[in-house]
Amino acid sequence: MERTGNAAKIYLTLIFIILYAPILYLIFYSFNSGGSMNNFESFTWEHYSAVFSDTRLIMILINTVIVALLSALIATIIGVFGSIGIVYMRNKSIRNSLLSLNNVLIVSPDVVIGASFLILFTMIGVKLGFASVLISHIAFSIPIVVLMVLPKLQEMNSSLIDAAADLGATKGEILRRVIIPFIKPGIFAGFFMALTYSLDDFAVTFFVTGNGFSTLSVEIYSMARAGITLTINALSGIIFIVTLLLVVGYYFISQRGKNPVGMGVRK
Amino acid sequence: MKDIIRAAVAIIVVCIALFFVNDYLNKSSGKASSDTVTIFNWGEYIDPDLLAQFEEQSGYRVVYETFDSNEAMMTKIEQGGTSYDIAVPSEYAIEKMKENELLLPIDHSKIPNLENIDPYFLDLSFDPKNEFSIPYFWGTVGIVYNPSLLDGQTFKSWDALWDPSLKGQVLLVDSAREVIGMGLNSLGYSLNSTNENELAEASAKLSKLTPNVKAIIGDEVTQLMVNEEAPVALTWSGQAADMMWENEELDYAVPEEGSNFFFDNMVIPKTAANVDGAHAFINFMLDAEVAAQNADYVGYSIPNAAAIELMDEEVTSDERFYPSEEVRDNLEVYNNLGFEMLGVYNELFLKFKMSSN
Amino acid sequence: MQTKNTKTFYLIPYFAWILLFVIAPIALIAYYSLFDLSGNFTLDNYKNFFTSIYLKLTISSFWYAFLITVFSLIVAYPTAYLLTKTKHKQLWLLLIIIPSWINLLLKTYAFIGIFGLYGPINAFLNVFGFGETQILFTDFSFIFVSVYIFIPFMILPIFNALDKLNPSLIDASRDLGASSWTTFTKVIFPLTTNGVKAGIQAVFIPSLSLFMITRLIAGNKVITLGTAIEQQFLVTQNWGMGSTIAVFLIIFMIIVMIITGQRDKGATSNGKNW
Structure with missing residues (x-):
């Protein structure tokens, strides 16, 4: 590592610059008094004050966060048990068909998922609104959780389980003490990717929502025809900074607390 | 295991808290009336x-x-x-x-x-x-252009878009009715045409436009025209008004052969x-x-x-x-062509898009 | 075997999900694909799919999905590897994920500005004497932005695979005189194949149905099967044809799954207690 240290640093720095460039670009223009994402005129806070005076927008943001967190959590729980079930499936062809079925929702275009979920919900009489949106987000996030958890499960040396069983551990104990800790990085990866799926989704939410329930993505997409206002840039800026602070803060607190809550922390 | 459970509980607590914040905001913003x-x-x-x-x-x-x-x-x-x-x-x-x-x-x-x-x-x-x-509200379909980036071209006619000097410069909207309609209008046909020969002719004419096409896009056209990324675009009048509000160089014209008029x-x-x-x-x-x-x-x-x-x-x-009113009378409103015909329009448009690759 | 019940109990939600949200919609799509616009039962949609235009679409979809996956892998593998060597690796990994939580449409608009003729990239190129270069609406910009979107999905599973690698294995390889390259190809890479496979699936499969950015960044010069389905559903309202393309998309996905699938026997061989 010592020899390649500098090259490695440059490479990683470049990756991070590219990942953050569009976000910094958005934030830069959120201070533009010109009113659009070109020709920076002069510095202003007006778009930020517009965010705080728009109660409707704040409520939509809160809805978005609730749906994202809850759907990612529930999808992770279902997905983790699903993937454990798949991996320990005896019959190889059933296992492979399950894996294919698992990925159907990843390959399907959002419009198709949205339209068919809408038909499904109206058929079984689910009221369109918070519940239907939450259920849909759980549904389309499960496959990505399974995809992220599976490789960790496959890596797991089954002699570990055998050893635990030989020592007299029950199934529940093996699950809690051996399997879950081992696949923990996969579980967190699945949770975070499910969050991404939920926050990015526009088409499915649009179709299955109703009764005044809306998410940020739906709001932003429908604004496109008349132009997205810089209020949205300002809002994204705030979301970004808050998320960053939360994540960094949480990380260092958990580091200090000796009980690290992170992905793949070795114990 | 413990930390996973703790994280899950934390998420649920945060969600419940947010739920109450939202409920509070809802009550304070909602008027007393339930209607x-x-x-x-x-x-x-x-x-x-x-x-x-x-x-x-x-x-x-x-x-x-x-x-x-x-x-x-x-x-x-x-x-x-x-x-x-x-x-x-x-x-x-x-x-x-x-x-x-x-x-x-x-x-x-x-x-x-x-x-x-x-x-x-x-x-x-x-x-x-x-x-x-x-x-x-109502509006028209027309051409928004930037005279400062062009040498004196005007867009009185749709044919101006076919000018070889505009190679790789023209932005179109990603909508079958507008683009095929433009092809039909430029030949003097109705943009509600269901005549196979007229449509084939329009499609052939459009395929000659492909070298000039820079991109076929949606609402992003506003940002691109305001930023002077392209000199000409097919667009709707309201969007053109938005663009002209932000960039005074821009101008808008509805070609004389006719165009769409929408409500x-x-x-x-x-x-x-x-x-x-x-x-x-x-x-x-x-x-x-x-x-x-x-x-x-x-x-x-x-x-x-x-x-x-x-x-x-x-x-x-x-x-x-x-x-x-005189100009307006020259414009046409879209008729509902029925699913079959709409399918034909879209197939032609898909072919046009595939050929501009 | 008396614990079989507890095992299936945990699996109930997952199977319920498969039944309700996977099998039911597939059945619905397969059903719709058998009807034409006027609601007559027909196989015409399937015949239509085999016309030149849809075959061309399929090939170009696969080609771009392939390119996106290859470039994602090339960028992601070293990133994941170097991340595992950093001091606060979990933190850095989280920092890779955070950008994906900002709305995609907004980021895409930002890319339109960044790649524009008067954007920062062109300004930068100008310094080196290059004239204004058209970057937007090219294959380059399309693949760049697609890789940008999918990169966390590739990095995460690879990172997880690399992170648990036993360092003594690498030391052993070195001690035995293997060069860095041999160590990588013979020791490190084979141990991370499961992670790489998961990454490839998480990138390649959704790439086949990318839409939105095909319009915003590629100016519709790239058309994927997903875009075609979207058009059929939303514009033409020909749900029959849209469903037919969707059926083919699912078939293609299954083929991809079989190719990238597990050739080894998974965990079943030894995990007899399960």
């Missing part, structure tokens, strides 16, 4: 101050939801499960919605402000006697739960002062004669956005 009017409209297609004003005047609470295409809106209304009291479809969508019985008739006696509307915009072919719809209209979908509230809202939006304020915010042209009186001369006398 709501749910409006389903294009995003940013109304001045939000007017919604507050309507709430104050009428005592109804407004729920405002948005869609981004006529077709998506129709699918939602058709499937049910929602209670939209007002929707704002374009004219060809109204024909389809009428066909599928998705609309409720409008009681004109509850809308005294209807007299403010210019009679020119009433009783049109897509909805005779305005039984189901009241005009909201967005307020309707009451069959899913409406508050029909009285819907009528009250329509009447409110037709008020001269309200309509003038809304037009100022949105940028499209309004059909409200009384409101035009109140607006800035400079805007309403601009022939590009409020063309004379």
Whole structure:
């Protein structure tokens, strides 16, 4: 590592610059008094004050966060048990068909998922609104959780389980003490990717929502025809900074607390 | 294991807390009245101050939801499960919605402000006697261009887009009716043509346009034209007005061979739960002062004669956005061509897009 | 075997999900694909799919999905590897994920500005004497932005695979005189194949149905099967044809799954207690 240290640093720095460039670009223009994402005129806070005076927008943001967190959590729980079930499936062809079925929702275009979920919900009489949106987000996030958890499960040396069983551990104990800790990085990866799926989704939410329930993505997409206002840039800026602070803060607190809550922390 | 459970509990606690914050905000912003009017409209297609004003005047609470295409809106209304009291479809969508019985008739006696509307915009072919719809905004399809990036070209004719000097410069909209319609118009045919030969001719002519095409895009066209990324674009008048507001170099023209003339209209979908509230809202939006304020915010042209009186001369006398009746008579409204024909248009458009690769 | 019940109990939600949200919609799509616009039962949609235009679409979809996956892998593998060597690796990994939580449409608009003729990239190129270069609406910009979107999905599983690698294995390889390259190809890479496979699936499969950015960044010069389906559903409202393309998309996905699938026997061989 010592020899390649500098090259490695440059490479990683470049990756991070590219990942953050569009976000910094958005934030830069959120201070533009010109009113659009070109020709920076002069510095202003007006778009930020517009965010705080728009109660409707704040409520939509809160809805978005609730749906994202809850759907990612529930999808992770279902997905983790699903993937454990798949991996320990005896019959190889059933296992492979399950894996294919698992990925159907990843390959399907959002419009198709949205339209068919809408038909499904109206058929079984689910009221369109918070519940239907939450259920849909759980549904389309499960496959990505399974995809992220599976490789960790496959890596797991089954002699570990055998050893635990030989020592007299029950199934529940093996699950809690051996399997879950081992696949923990996969579980967190699945949770975070499910969050991404939920926050990015526009088409499915649009179709299955109703009764005044809306998410940020739906709001932003429908604004496109008349132009997205810089209020949205300002809002994204705030979301970004808050998320960053939360994540960094949480990380260092958990580091200090000796009980690290992170992905793949070795114990 | 413990840390996973702790993280899960933390998430649930955060969600519950957020839920209560939202509930609090909802109560503090919601007026006492339980009667709501749910409006389903294009995003940013109304001045939000007017919604507050309507709430104050009428005592109804407004729920405002948005869609981004006529077709998506129709699918939602058709499937049910929602209670939209007002929707704002374009004219060809109204024909389809009428066909599928998705609309409720409008009681004109509850809308005294209807007299403010210019009679020119009433009783049109897509909805005779305005039984189901009241005009909201209207506009044209045309060419927005930047003279400072071109050498003296004007766009009096669609053929100007085929000029070899525009190689890789032209932006088109990602919409079959507009692009195929442009091909038909440029040949002097109707943009509602269902004649196979005319369509084949238009398609052949469009394939010669491909070297000039820079991109086929959607609403991003505003950003690109304002930034002077391209000198010419096919677009809608309201969007052109937005662009010209932000970049004064730009100009807009509707070619002489003819073009599309469209109307967005307020309707009451069959899913409406508050029909009285819907009528009250329509009447409110037709008020001269309200309509003038809304037009100022949105940028499209309004059909409200009384409101035009109140607006800035400079805007309403601009022939590009409020063309004379003579020019308007040369423009065509889209007919509902039926699914089969729409399929043909889309297939031709897909071929055109594939060839511009 | 008496614990069989507890095992299936945990699996109930997952199977319920498969039944309701996977099998039911597939059945619905397969059903719709058998009807034409006027609601007559027909196989015409399937015949239509085999016309030149849809075959061309399929090939170009696969080609771009392939390119996106390859470039994602090339960028992601070293990133994941170097991340595992950093001091606060979990923190850095989280920082890779955070950008994906900002709305995609907004980021895409930002890219339109960044790649524009007067954007920062062109300004930068100008310094080095290059004239204004058209970057937007090219294959380059399309693949760049697609890789940008999918990169976390590739990095995460690879990172997880690398992170648990036993360092003594690498030391052993070195001690035995293997070069860095041999260590990588013979020791490190084979141990991370499961992670790489998961990454490839998480990138390649959704790439086949990318839409939106095909219009915003590629100016519709790239058309994927997903875009075609979207058009059929939303514009033409020909749900029959849209469903037919969707059926083919699912078939293609299954083929991809079989190719990238597990050739080894998974965990079943030894995990007899399960």
